[in-house]
Amino acid sequence: MYGYDQNQGGQQQYAPPQPPPQGGYGEQPLYPEPSPPSLADAVRAFTTGSLSAEDFQQIFATSKVYCPRGDNPGFLALHNTQQPVIPMFTSLKELRKYAGKESKYFVITGAEVIDLLPTGYGFVLDMEGEHRMVFDAKAVEQMVDFAMRRMYG
Numbered sequence: 001m002y003g004y005d006q007n008q009g010g011q012q013q014y015a016p017p018q019p020p021p022q023g024g025y026g027e028q029p030l031y032p033e034p035s036p037p038s039l040a041d042a043v044r045a046f047t048t049g050s051l052s053a054e055d056f057q058q059i060f061a062t063s064k065v066y067c068p069r070g071d072n073p074g075f076l077a078l079h080n081t082q083q084p085v086i087p088m089f090t091s092l093k094e095l096r097k098y099a100g101k102e103s104k105y106f107v108i109t110g111a112e113v114i115d116l117l118p119t120g121y122g123f124v125l126d127m128e129g130e131h132r133m134v135f136d137a138k139a140v141e142q143m144v145d146f147a148m149r150r151m152y153g
């Protein structure tokens with residue numbers, strides 16, 4: 001018979017299981033990369049003056065932002081302010097503090113916020129939080145300009 005050792009009396013022998021290879025994808029590195037600060041940490045640092053606007057915007061762009069939603073697609077805006085603003089939150093916990101446990105929401109990145117925010121609107125981060133941040137429409141325009149310069153030079 002082809003492929004079998006004829007000297008074993010017709011019995012097949014199986015190789016013992018091999019140990020998993022070392023240094024594979026599943027192993028933790030000896031020195032893990034530091035994780036970027038969370039958006040909540042960045043808000044705290046920015047409001048206390050220990051983080052620059054550019055550094056904050058870079059963290060904001062890649063962070064998840066929690067937005068309350070209604071029955072129709074899109075942002076919910078508050079119009080009882082000097083300028084219309086959209087409430088946004090750094091975590092689901094912060095959103096629930098503002099909108100209640102059963103509220104509907106969607107999650108997008110800060111970069112998507114900057115891209116999708118209607119002209120003339122600002123936003124408020126963590127409206128009920130300890131470090132509430134308000135970005136008026138002019139600040140949002142500056143964020144868009146910064147993002148464009150970073151992308152296209």
